[in-house]
Structure formats: structure tokens, C-alpha cells
Amino acid sequence: MTDHNIDFSMVLASAVHDMKNSLGMLLNTVDELRAEHEQALAGSEKFNMLQYEAERMHNDLVQLLGIYRLGENNLSAHIDEHFVPDFLSDHMARHTPLLDGLGIDYVIEADDINGFFDEDLLTGVLNNTINNAIRYTKTRVLLTAREEDGHLVIGVEDDGKGYPESMQHTGTLNFKSLDFNSGSTSLGLFFASSVAKLHSNGDKTGTIKLHNGGRFGGGVFEIWLP
């Protein structure tokens, strides 16, 4: 017997919510462990892997929830004005234990500007992108912010091999472009693109741009917000 009244996406969403909070606790404990056993764990590949993968899962779940709410038409951008350098350094700080553990250098180069965006939504995007950069970079990660063409441009650059040809693009992604067969679903990019689209000013809406090069010759992720 099956109960046809089950709203499966709702069930999934609450399960994801629960898992996300669990992982939050787990990440907290990982941070504490690292602090308590600083010397023993410094440079431990396994420990770094543990933290990186947990962080990645956490980000995925945050995005999943975001996309669920998007589907329910229950996600809107609460745009406010923020001082961009503060915002970026807050987010870099979240990743510093892992960055230090991996010996990756990190720099913020942001103009002293105010930007208009939804803090929570951008947090989801940045966490994921920084986490992604940590995975693919060799030695360093750079966060940038500037104003260009009436847009706030926030960028994440690394010195890894860069994005494969197939992923480089400009504009917005739609749900159909997700490829569930390849190893990477681009879920993060879809989320980033959706968040960009939720940001509008007058008749302009936000987009994301992926290309290679930048300061270190690796991958460059940019989100353009009007």
C-alpha cells in the first residue's frame, strides 16, 4: 500500500534541512578539533579532506534548499546595501582553517565600495565558489570586488587548471543544462546563476561569467549584480 498523499519534495526538503544542521554541528566539531590538536593535525591530508568534503556537502545542501524554495516560488532577494570588503573578508574567514591546513594562500582585493545584494543568498554562492576554488587551485585563491558597467562584480580566482571548455560561459543557466550523468552536476553554478537572476535593478538582472586567465591564469568565477 502506498499513501498517495505524501508530498515527497516537502519530505526531502525537511530531511535536507535536518542533514544540513547536522553537518553544521559536524563542521563546528571539526574546527574545534583542529584548534585543539593544531600541531598534530597541521598538514594532515586526511583531516583536510574530511573538512573539505563536509564543507562541500554542507554547501550542496544549502543550495538544494535554496533551489527547492526557488521551485516553490518562495525565494526572493532581500536586497540591502553592504560594505563589500567586510562582506568578503567575513566569508574568507570561514575558510581560513582549511586554507591554512592546506597551505593555500588567500588574498582579498576589493575596492572600498558599497554593494546592493541579498547577504544570505550571496553567502551561499560565495561559500560554494570558494570551496570549489580550494579544490581546484594549486597554491592560491583571490577574492575580488569592483564596479564595472553599473554592476558590482565579485570574483573568485585561482591558479589551477581552469574551467574546462564546456563549462565556460556567460549569462544564465537553466535547469535543463544540469548534467546529472557527469561527475559534476554544476548544481553550484545553477544556484549561482539563479541567485544572480534574483538580483535586479530597473530592467537589468544579474548574471554569472566563467572564464580562465585572471591574475593567476587559473579559473575565474564572476557574479555580476546590477
Added chain:
Amino acid sequence: MNQQSDRKDTINPFGKLMFLVVDDFENFRLSMRQMLRSCGADKIELVAHATPAIQYSTYNHVDVVLCDYNLGEGKNGQHVLEELRHKKLLKRSSLFLMVTAETSKEMVMGAREYQPDGYLTKPLNRAMLEKRLGALIQQRNALLPITREIDRENYPEAISQCLLLMPKQPRYKTWLMKTLGELYFLVGDLAHAQKVYDNVLAQRELSWARLGLCKILLKNRNFDQSVEGLKGLIAKHPDYMEAYDLLAEGLEMQGRPIPAQQILEKAAEHSPNALLRQRHLAELAGANQDIDTASQAWRQTVALGTNSIHDNPEHYLALAQSLSDLSEGNQDEDGVKQATEALNVLSRMEKRFADDDSVGLKSQIVQCRVHAGQANHREAEKLLGTVKAELEQLESLPPDLGLDYAKTLFRMGHDDQAKALLTDLAARYGDKPDVLQKIENLLDEPVGFRQKIEARGHNREGIKAFESGDLEGAVKAFTSALAIVPDHAALNLNLVQVLLRQHDESPADRSLLTRCQAHLQRLTTLPEQHRQYRRYTALTRKLEGMIQ
């Protein structure tokens, strides 16, 4: 190496401040203390629950509260925030930071009367804490000239300080603009407040500024424009609860209480845990005679009160009153259940607010009605005897108590006593329009809500028939309504008006005039301050002229 960690100020910003950490997990408290110390904090107090947190803040000055949202059983972080701010135990110049395990703020969205100064999201590490908290403390210090004046309630000076800092602190522009708008509103300078919001909106469509502007429009009695703006805001941000609350107020002011109720129902569906919103909904639904919705909302209000600073015996009383209305004259299973719940709620109220002397009497007055409604007349009369004796002891009868007592008297068939009491109340509170209004309503409709709804339905039919020229139909409808509420002033006058119109068409029929006379007779005791008084005298004079 990285360039962030060496930007420390020469003076340690954490050192001088008093921190209070509230978390029910010991491990988290200890690790938070560890992190704060390594940031340079020195004075740190750790507590596990809401009550010791409030206790501590009552007797000690605290600069920064770091409070977990989830504190286990009992009060949560939002309750702590409300209580600290409401009782003014925490200054505006002190920071309250909510620590949440969630990335979203949904659950905190409930009551937005008081908002934390910031959120810290778990998982938290030292680097994040130092950055985030450091930035917030820096902001606090920069804005201190303003918040200090707000704490002193010297708002004009706070406004001057805002204007002074505006060009110097572009980083805190949003905070400054928001605060400036609120301060202008607070001192009643609506023109300047509006200018602040207009300026922001000219640059960018920001929801807080749109909301602020709509609030000003409402205050300026520009209802339509305000309601339009708020509807647009909600269409764009279906999760912006403040907009719903303000829209409901706007619709009420437009005289549209039913759409107002619908908006609040929608908001309560999105975010059911805001006590003040549930209370507003309950009041509106009650006024709309939607007693089912009112009971449900009062039930929620009472439940949410358990841990809230806004808990109040009046909520229990109102819940019991609406349950009593629902159960009245209904001895089926449902009615019995509602009556039992009403009595339970009253007994819980008496226990919970045992210190409040007036609670017992209020409770008994409603109990009488509940018993009478279930045909337990002996029980009801016995209680009424006690109530009467106690009321005689009172030096003066407060209006709400008197009104509720009169309602009970009507329900138990003591109409003459009820009317005498209300006349007496009207004389004593002649200068209080809201009390007079309630007295008039009760005199007009001293019946249960179902009969009220029925009578109002007939009244609407009558007006419709009259407007479409169907005089016969109008007479029939108004007569049916008056069979239920014979003393209703407006209804009697409505009928007189229709009868006079009929007389215009067939002047030979003198019986129409006699009927008019009979209906005006019912209103001879109408007091001068009654809303229908002028209409009453006008029609009386007109009739006298025709009869002579």
C-alpha cells in the same frame, strides 16, 4: 601571508567590553569563551538558559550578548531578546547577536518587533568570529554617539548625530538611513522621514525604504497609496512579514476589516509564531464575527504567551469569551467541548495570574455565560450571585468589566439590569468614544454572534433592496432583522426611512406613519452622544411634521 589578520586595531576592541554567552551546550559555551579570549576579550559570563541570562542582565551591564537561538525547553533566543529589549535591560548601545544553526533566518522571522543586531551562523570558527564580531563592535563604537542619545531618549540629538555621521561613515549608510527615518517618525516629523525614504528609493528600490514610506503614507491618512505600495511589496517579497502587518492596518483604516483579516491569516500561515500578529488577527476576526478564526488565533496567542514577555491574562479571557460565544446554546458534542475548554482556559488563567486581583471576577463573569449557554441555569445563577456581591464591593466599575458583565446579564435574561448598567456606564464614560461605541454595539445587538450575523445579513439585504427600489423587500428584510435585535438604532431608522418612502408613494396610507412612530418610540432613550442621534432627531421631526 594573508593580509587580513594584521589589520588589528592598535587598541584591542574586545578588551573593554562585557560579554554574555547564552547556550545550553556546555561545550559550545566553553569553546565560545576560548575563542573570545583569543580575540582579546577579558570579561566573559557564561550561562545556559534564558532565565539566568535575564537575571544576569538585570544586575549587570552587558555590552555584547551572544545568544543561541535554540536553548532547549522553555524560552528561546528570540524570547530573551524581546525580554531584554522590552524591559530595557539591554541598552540600544549594546549588541545582541543571535547565534543560529541555520543559514536562513526563517525561524527567527516570527516576531520582528525586536531584531538582533546581527546573526552568527554555526559552524563558527575563531577567524570568523573575530572578523564578524570585530566588525560589529567597530560599528557599535562608530555609532555610539547616536545609540547613546537613543538610550537617553534624546531623539532630536540622536537625529543631529545621525546627520553628522552620514557623510563620515559611508560604510554604515544603510543603518544610518534606516535609523534616521525611524527617528523622524518617532518625533512625528513625517515630512523629513518621507524625504529620507524618497531619497533612498530614488537611488534604488529597497524593501525597507518602501515599507517606511508606506508607513508614513498611512500615518498621513493616505490610505489608498499606502495599501497599493504594500500590495506591490508583498507581490515581490512574499516572505516580508512586516509588510503584511502594515497592509492589514492599512486595510482596516480603509474600513475593510475582512480583507485585513485575510492578509493577517496569510501572514500567520507563513510565520505562525509571532504573538502580536496572532493577537491582531484574533481581534480582527472577533470584530468580523468570525468567531472560529478568532478562537483559533486566541488559542495560538495564549500558547505563544507561555514564554513571552507579552503574555497577558486578557488573552486567556478573550479565548474563553470566544469559546463561550461558540458554545452558547449548543449542547451537541462540539458545544460541550468548547464550553469545557472555556472553563479550563479560565481556570488556567486564574492559576497563572494568581497575583492579579481582578482576574477572579473577570473569570466568573465569563463562567456564568458558559454555564447559561449550556443550560446549567442553576450553576449560572449561583455564580451570578457571587459576582453581584463582589461587584458591589468595588469602588468603581472599570468599563471592560462592566461591559462583559452586561453581556452576561443579557444572556441570562436580565435585560433590564443590563440596560440600567449600560446607561450608567455611558454617563460615567461619556468622554471616552471607544467605550461609548462598545456600549452602543452591545445595546444594539445584545444577542449571540450567530443571531448577530443573521440580523446583519437581513440588514444588508434590506439596504440592497432599498437601493434597487424594491421597497417591499426592504421592509421585509429590516423587519426580519429587527425581530432578532429589536432595539438596534440604525436598523429601526432604516426601516422608518423605507416606510416614509412608501408613504410618499401612497400618501393615503396613514398606517405607515403609525408604524414609523412605533419604531421611533423604541429609541426614545437614545443618548445624545449616540452616532445615530442626529439621524433619529431628524426623522422624528420629519414625522411630526407629516402627522400634524
